[in-house]
Amino acid sequence: MAVISQIALHVFKESVRDKVLYNLVLFAVLLISASYLIGQLTAGQEVKIIKDLGLGATQMFGLLIAVFIGIGLVSKEVERRSIYSLLAKPVRRHELILGKYAGLVLTLAVNILVMAAAMYAVLGYMSWVESEEYRQSWEAPATDPALLLAIFLIFAQLMLVTAIALFFSTFSSPILSAVLTFGLFAIGHFNTDLRNFENVVDSRAAAYLARALYYLLPNLEPFDVSAAVVHGQPVSLGYVVLTTGYAAAYIGALLLAACFIFSRRDFK
Amino acid sequence: MTSGGRGRPGDRGTGRSVDRNTGRSVDRNTERSVDRNTGRSVDRNTGWWERPAPFAVAMVMLVAMFASSAEVRDRVYAASRVETQLLYIPDGEVLGRMALSFDALLADVYWIRALQHYGGTKRSEGPDKNYELLGPLLDIATTLDPRFNAAYRFGAIFLTEGYPNGPGRPDLAIALLQKGIEEMPDKWEYYMDIGFIYYWWLQDYDTSAAWFEQAADVPGASPWLRSLAANTLAAGGSRQSSRTLWQQIYDTADHDWLRDESARRLTQLQALDDIDQLISAAQRFIDQSGRPPRSWAELIDAELLSAVPVDPTGRPYVMDFNSNTINVSSDSALFPLPGETLAPP
Numbered sequence: 074m075a076v077i078s079q080i081a082l083h084v085f086k087e088s089v090r091d092k093v094l095y096n097l098v099l100f101a102v103l104l105i106s107a108s109y110l111i112g113q114l115t116a117g118q119e120v121k122i123i124k125d126l127g128l129g130a131t132q133m134f135g136l137l138i139a140v141f142i143g144i145g146l147v148s149k150e151v152e153r154r155s156i157y158s159l160l161a162k163p164v165r166r167h168e169l170i171l172g173k174y175a176g177l178v179l180t181l182a183v184n185i186l187v188m189a190a191a192m193y194a195v196l197g198y199m200s201w202v203e204s205e206e207y208r209q210s211w212e213a214p215a216t217d218p219a220l221l222l223a224i225f226l227i228f229a230q231l232m233l234v235t236a237i238a239l240f241f242s243t244f245s246s247p248i249l250s251a252v253l254t255f256g257l258f259a260i261g262h263f264n265t266d267l268r269n270f271e272n273v274v275d276s277r278a279a280a281y282l283a284r285a286l287y288y289l290l291p292n293l294e295p296f297d298v299s300a301a302v303v304h305g306q307p308v309s310l311g312y313v314v315l316t317t318g319y320a321a322a323y324i325g326a327l328l329l330a331a332c333f334i335f336s337r338r339d340f341k
Numbered sequence: 342m343t344s345g346g347r348g349r350p351g352d353r354g355t356g357r358s359v360d361r362n363t364g365r366s367v368d369r370n371t372e373r374s375v376d377r378n379t380g381r382s383v384d385r386n387t388g389w390w391e392r393p394a395p396f397a398v399a400m401v402m403l404v405a406m407f408a409s410s411a412e413v414r415d416r417v418y419a420a421s422r423v424e425t426q427l428l429y430i431p432d433g434e435v436l437g438r439m440a441l442s443f444d445a446l447l448a449d450v451y452w453i454r455a456l457q458h459y460g461g462t463k464r465s466e467g468p469d470k471n472y473e474l475l476g477p478l479l480d481i482a483t484t485l486d487p488r489f490n491a492a493y494r495f496g497a498i499f500l501t502e503g504y505p506n507g508p509g510r511p512d513l514a515i516a517l518l519q520k521g522i523e524e525m526p527d528k529w530e531y532y533m534d535i536g537f538i539y540y541w542w543l544q545d546y547d548t549s550a551a552w553f554e555q556a557a558d559v560p561g562a563s564p565w566l567r568s569l570a571a572n573t574l575a576a577g578g579s580r581q582s583s584r585t586l587w588q589q590i591y592d593t594a595d596h597d598w599l600r601d602e603s604a605r606r607l608t609q610l611q612a613l614d615d616i617d618q619l620i621s622a623a624q625r626f627i628d629q630s631g632r633p634p635r636s637w638a639e640l641i642d643a644e645l646l647s648a649v650p651v652d653p654t655g656r657p658y659v660m661d662f663n664s665n666t667i668n669v670s671s672d673s674a675l676f677p678l679p680g681e682t683l684a685p686p
Contacts, residue, residue: 118491122449129446210596212490262441297442304488 076164077172084176085183088142102191120199120215121303127192128223128299134188135181135231136258142180143238144250146173147335156340167332170239174328177235182228189224213305222313223302229320230296234258236327237291243335261293291323433484440485448486455479455492459499463506472508475499479517490528491596493521497534498602501542503677511542532556533566540573540586550574565589584610608653609675616678619650619658619667633665 089095147170150156159169193216200208200215213219237257241250267290270283295316298308389395440447455478462470479496483489499507500514515538518531525531536552539545553570556562569586576582584607591603622645626634629643637660640646650658656673660666669675 125445125449129443300445
């Protein structure tokens with residue numbers, strides 16, 4: 074555990090030193106702040122648009138961080154040949170994988186916290202400058218704590234995407250890993266269609282295959298509760314717990330597979 | 342770094358090295374070298390663009406150049422620009438699938454496009470105002486975000502507004518609000534808005550009253566809707582009932598824009614009262630002189646008016662001597678008055 078923590082901390086420090094990471098955070102903060110200006114255009118929908126933009130930017134920048142750093146976590150070590158010196162140390166292969174994953178998740182957590190804080194700051198300012206009468210017309214309070222649920226599920230989704238990127242990184246090139254990860258991210262938002270495939274095809278074999286793919290491929294659509302939260306619709310705790318449980322199990326499977334593949338790789 | 346040079350072992354960590362070709366001691370951090378013979382500090386490979394002052398001057402000049410060329414181009418060639426009114430993907434369902442989890446954000450983008458299209462066309466001074474994208478843009482925004490309250494309510498107002506201030510399409514507005522009702526049957530405001538469109542724009546008071554009744558039946562609806570429905574049935578179309586309706590909207594508006602719009606409508610009703618009085622004065626002039634008046638001055642001379650009459654926004658009323666009608670000026674903020682909208686070209 075201590076080794077994993079050390080590696081995680083190292084990955085986090087490396088990410089923080091990475092200027093691209095800083096730029097992404099800065100850009101996200103600027104975008105969220107600029108959303109206030111965009112809100113001025115929109116006939117009483119400032120708060121909705123700032124929330125949409127804030128949550129969308131959080132997800133987009135988190136996704137870029139998860140994919141573009143995640144795909145290089147292992148493959149970069151192999152390309153640089155630094156994997157030899159790493160493995161020569163008293164570090165077991167699965168500890169390296171888990172440490173790398175934990176480090177990037179820590180980086181994502183810090184990023185998302187910064188973006189969430191920026192979004193709440195903008196929304197808090199909006200709420201502060203508006204009259205009580207105008208605030209009453211909003212579907213949900215500007216600094217609605219329920220936004221944290223949406224942010225939490227975005228974080229859970231990004232943890233899953235990070236696990237996918239890391240999984241591909243253990244056996245594939247960075248470019249191919251990026252393509253495959255983005256591909257799975259896109260498929261993950263169409264996955265619900267596979268569940269209903271049997272309603273549109275006659276072949277039972279095709280229906281079974283579609284159902285199997287539905288369970289096998291990641292289903293990312295349930296992680297998106299932003300629209301419900303922005304419109305003040307309730308999101309039950311049970312739903313959040315089940316979705317998080319799904320993410321935890323899926324991440325566990327991906328990390329297990331990544332450790333298995335990496336442990337059998339021959340670096341000679 | 343030092344070109345062609347290699348630092349001595351003792352230099353490691355000091356940031357200095359010796360250039361093999363020139364024999365100069367080079368500071369790797371500052372890109373400056375020290376001539377061994379003269380002891381003077383010499384810039385190495387430093388272009389003028391690397392020095393702050395020339396760099397700043399050049400940047401300011403270049404920014405000024407491209408900004409001014411853009412300004413000149415926009416002024417000189419404004420007329421030759423071809424505005425594209427195109428929906429690249431007209432289907433909200435398809436767009437929603439392509440947006441992955443960013444559909445709410447995309448709905449905002451389409452809402453802002455709808456606002457810009459409506460506002461830009463309304464303010465344009467061209468002869469042919471074309472609002473044909475407004476309906477599709479609102480439809481896409483509400484498909485991407487089916488609970489987009491403002492897109493339904495404000496969108497319906499934009500769609501009903503008569504030409505040239507809007508496309509004059511109450512049918513599209515009703516369809517948009519019915520789409521909202523399908524998504525949120527508990528929104529009594531949508532039923533009320535449909536009733537209002539039948540009242541104000543289509544002058545179908547029976548249907549209007551039926552929609553007000555439906556609105557009143559929704560749990561949590563405002564209590565005044567029931568009396569509004571009864572009033573519409575009893576005195577639909579009367580100016581007093583219109584005034585009551587707009588006053589209710591003004592009092593319950595939760596957005597400044599809606600409050601301003603209802604205030605404008607109330608002012609229009611006031612202008613209609615003024616015009617009734619002016620017509621009455623003109624009729625008295627006809628009774629006295631046996632002919633219609635040819636100018637406001639004749640009514641003033643006949644002591645039927647004290648001054649040239651102006652509407653509540655301060656613009657003089659216009660008398661049309663050919664049709665013997667009185668109206669607000671076409672450049673008044675109140676133009677066109679209800680029931681006097683123009684036909685789109």
